[in-house]
Amino acid sequence: MRKKVMSMLLAGTMAAMTLAGCGGGSGAGAGKAAEAETAADGSMELTIWVHETDSSDEGKHYASLVEQFNETYAGKYHANLSQIARSGDAGGYDDKINAAISNGGLPDVYTVDGVTVAQYADAGAIIPIDSYFTQEELADFNPSIIQQGTYDGKLYTLGAMDSSVGIFYNKDMFQAAGITPATKEEPWTLEELTQAAEKLTTENCFGITMSLDAKDETMIYFFLPLIQSQGSNILSEDGLLTDGYLNGQAAVNVLTWIKDMADQGYASATPAENSFELGQAAMALTGAWEPTNLEKFGDINWGLMPMPKYDSNSKAVSACGSWTFAISGQCADEKKEGAAELVRFMTSTEAAKGMFDANAMPPSRQSAFAQIDAFNQEPLDVFQYQLTNTAQSRPVSVNYAVASNQFATAVQNVLTGMEVKEALDQAVEQYNFQTDTE
Amino acid sequence: MNTGNAVKQKKLSRENWTGLAFIAPAVLLLILFLLIPFGLTIGNSFTNYNILKPGETQFVGLKNFIKLTRDTVFMKSIVNTFVFVILVVPLQVCLALGLALLVNRKLKGISVYRLAFFAPTVLSLVVVSILWSYIYNPNNGLLNSLLGSLGLGPFKFLNNPRTAMLCIVVLSAWQGCGFQMMIFLSGLQDIPAYLYEAARVDGATRLQQFFHITLPGLNNIAVFVSLNIVVSAFQLIIQPMMMTAGGPQNATMTIVYEIYQTGFKYNQMGYGSAMALVFTVIVLTITLIQNKITSKSNED
Numbered sequence: 196m197r198k199k200v201m202s203m204l205l206a207g208t209m210a211a212m213t214l215a216g217c218g219g220g221s222g223a224g225a226g227k228a229a230e231a232e233t234a235a236d237g238s239m240e241l242t243i244w245v246h247e248t249d250s251s252d253e254g255k256h257y258a259s260l261v262e263q264f265n266e267t268y269a270g271k272y273h274a275n276l277s278q279i280a281r282s283g284d285a286g287g288y289d290d291k292i293n294a295a296i297s298n299g300g301l302p303d304v305y306t307v308d309g310v311t312v313a314q315y316a317d318a319g320a321i322i323p324i325d326s327y328f329t330q331e332e333l334a335d336f337n338p339s340i341i342q343q344g345t346y347d348g349k350l351y352t353l354g355a356m357d358s359s360v361g362i363f364y365n366k367d368m369f370q371a372a373g374i375t376p377a378t379k380e381e382p383w384t385l386e387e388l389t390q391a392a393e394k395l396t397t398e399n400c401f402g403i404t405m406s407l408d409a410k411d412e413t414m415i416y417f418f419l420p421l422i423q424s425q426g427s428n429i430l431s432e433d434g435l436l437t438d439g440y441l442n443g444q445a446a447v448n449v450l451t452w453i454k455d456m457a458d459q460g461y462a463s464a465t466p467a468e469n470s471f472e473l474g475q476a477a478m479a480l481t482g483a484w485e486p487t488n489l490e491k492f493g494d495i496n497w498g499l500m501p502m503p504k505y506d507s508n509s510k511a512v513s514a515c516g517s518w519t520f521a522i523s524g525q526c527a528d529e530k531k532e533g534a535a536e537l538v539r540f541m542t543s544t545e546a547a548k549g550m551f552d553a554n555a556m557p558p559s560r561q562s563a564f565a566q567i568d569a570f571n572q573e574p575l576d577v578f579q580y581q582l583t584n585t586a587q588s589r590p591v592s593v594n595y596a597v598a599s600n601q602f603a604t605a606v607q608n609v610l611t612g613m614e615v616k617e618a619l620d621q622a623v624e625q626y627n628f629q630t631d632t633e
Numbered sequence: 634m635n636t637g638n639a640v641k642q643k644k645l646s647r648e649n650w651t652g653l654a655f656i657a658p659a660v661l662l663l664i665l666f667l668l669i670p671f672g673l674t675i676g677n678s679f680t681n682y683n684i685l686k687p688g689e690t691q692f693v694g695l696k697n698f699i700k701l702t703r704d705t706v707f708m709k710s711i712v713n714t715f716v717f718v719i720l721v722v723p724l725q726v727c728l729a730l731g732l733a734l735l736v737n738r739k740l741k742g743i744s745v746y747r748l749a750f751f752a753p754t755v756l757s758l759v760v761v762s763i764l765w766s767y768i769y770n771p772n773n774g775l776l777n778s779l780l781g782s783l784g785l786g787p788f789k790f791l792n793n794p795r796t797a798m799l800c801i802v803v804l805s806a807w808q809g810c811g812f813q814m815m816i817f818l819s820g821l822q823d824i825p826a827y828l829y830e831a832a833r834v835d836g837a838t839r840l841q842q843f844f845h846i847t848l849p850g851l852n853n854i855a856v857f858v859s860l861n862i863v864v865s866a867f868q869l870i871i872q873p874m875m876m877t878a879g880g881p882q883n884a885t886m887t888i889v890y891e892i893y894q895t896g897f898k899y900n901q902m903g904y905g906s907a908m909a910l911v912f913t914v915i916v917l918t919i920t921l922i923q924n925k926i927t928s929k930s931n932e933d
Contacts, residue, residue: 628704
């Protein structure tokens with residue numbers, strides 16, 4: 196009996212493997228194969244995927260933009276939007292894109308997270324778009340948007356929104372401690388920040404909260420600027436090597452500072468949720484999404500300072516980067532013109548301005564900044580200043596995901612007792628192992 | 634069991650087609666979602682398949698498996714997974730049995746307790762993990778507040794490589810035991826009441842009743858329950874993913890988490906498949922051993 200079952204199982208497995216061998220992508224239903232090339236009114240059909248569903252304001256904004264696009268280009272182009280939910284940091288949406296890369300089911304245009312541009316470009320899943328945009332058009336975008344979308348000398352993506360990180364501070368606590376906040380042009384050095392944090396730290400209040408318990412992309416987003424501030428990075432210029440960068444002196448300096456802040460008790464290694472919003476921390480190193488969060492709490496009198504620089508000899512650098520639009524590598528030649536038009540529409544000044552209304556994120560272009568009052572006055576003018584003058588994108592590298600993950604792991608290891616240099620050396624070792632770098 | 638089969642053999646042949654039709658959906662699904670992916674995994678594990686570059690896939694022989702032997706994080710994740718299984722299985726079985734005994738009474742409102750103990754099982758593991766991260770938090774966390782009132786702590790439970798896995802064991806047992814409690818409960822109610830009556834007449838104490846009636850009566854259920862827990866325990870991923878990201882210092886990195894990270898975060902499907910294959914062999918071996926042991930004890 197048992198033998199029979201086993202042999203049947205075996206036969207089944209073999210049959211399955213044969214099926215799988217020749218079946219290839221035949222089961223892929225999500226493709227665009229059966230789609231009519233042109234709509235009834237003779238306009239060209241385009242497909243577009245975005246990573247937000249219409250349950251969020253951002254998702255609704257995408258939907259209304261596509262609707263406007265179809266009205267504007269009626270008779271010429273018609274875009275069909277699919278809104279796909281993300282689940283976690285690599286769920287739903289990313290899975291669907293990855294599957295579509297394999298089975299040829301990519302749409303003509305889709306959203307790409309800024310840090311994955313290199314990977315997708317290298318794999319041919321997105322194509323260069325520089326030829327569809329004039330120099331004047333591109334000049335209006337924040338420099339960091341162009342930097343983030345450029346791989347191997349060619350521009351692949353443009354976005355409607357950007358993001359930035361600064362130090363939110365409790366004005367009342369600053370006043371009580373007699374601390375003068377930094378201005379947007381003159382950021383603090385780490386030493387000045389440490390001194391302020393020391394003064395502000397009391398038994399019930401941390402000097403600053405820096406999301407040190409986040410074990411993900413947040414770590415790079417918050418702390419890479421301090422490494423870049425010293426003229427270094429976590430990856431070499433070509434985006435391939437970490438030795439001497441991820442474990443270089445600049446990174447060692449930054450992680451040592453983070454560890455000191457936690458050891459001295461100025462910042463918590465395991466911050467409680469919303470500690471700044473609840474008055475349990477005097478400052479918060481966090482991003483452009485924070486004002487929306489603060490609104491929910493209401494009674495904090497807050498201000499915003501720029502990202503600190505490493506020391507008086509280093510330059511001011513700030514974080515940036517967000518989701519962008521790209522033309523797929525599977526877009527048919529005759530559709531590319533229309534796809535580029537769609538990207539242009541989705542990243543227009545109006546689109547960027549609407550994005551601010553939807554999710555409060557800073558726009559990707561100067562003309563939109565000019566039209567949004569909030570960014571031309573305190574406190575949010577700091578973000579505009581940073582995105583115009585000091586923002587540097589994260590490395591555009593095919594191995595970025597590995598390097599970033601190893602950096603986050605190193606920060607965590609340092610905060611749980613490992614020596615800084617040891618943790619960073621281990622990060623480099625793991626990076627080399629994972630990416631087969633010798 | 635075997636003699637019964639022989640007798641039925643003839644009858645079955647007449648009903649063959651009906652029978653086949655009945656099992657067809659299950660078999661089809663099994664082939665589609667288990668056997669085909671499994672076959673693909675075996676195939677992929679010998680390639681350098683990158684999820685973003687399917688066109689550049691090449692056969693690389695045993696390269697992935699050779700790389701695995703040098704992979705310190707993967708080795709650590711195997712050890713961690715075993716530690717987790719060894720700790721969580723007895724804890725969860727005991728908890729489930731204990732709860733089942735507690736709620737196996739005819740008291741007013743007992744179903745409220747049953748529901749309360751069962752409730753965590755229906756909660757999403759993601760929610761439970763986030764909830765317990767708050768409980769373990771050193772600043773104002775529930776557990777540390779309690780310990781603080783006794784003059785202890787605060788302890789950085791999740792930030793200490795020595796305690797992080799233990800924290801995950803406790804919350805996993807808590808989350809999972811309600812389901813097994815229900816199974817034990819049905820087992821308890823299957824034990825005929827006259828056995829207890831007879832024991833009482835013979836003057837057996839409650840403890841003697843438990844060891845000589847209840848436990849033997851639950852034997853089969855206990856085997857099923859522990860098998861169940863072992864298999865699901867090996868697949869530990871959500872709790873470390875939500876609470877520790879495999880840290881600190883890889884103390885909570887598990888096999889499945891490492892496979893996920895390699896395949897979907899680093900896009901290295903080929904290498905991830907090799908890991909998955911090793912994982913399958915490990916789980917299969919353990920299940921076979923467990924099967925051997927339990928079938929032997931059943932014959933006794």
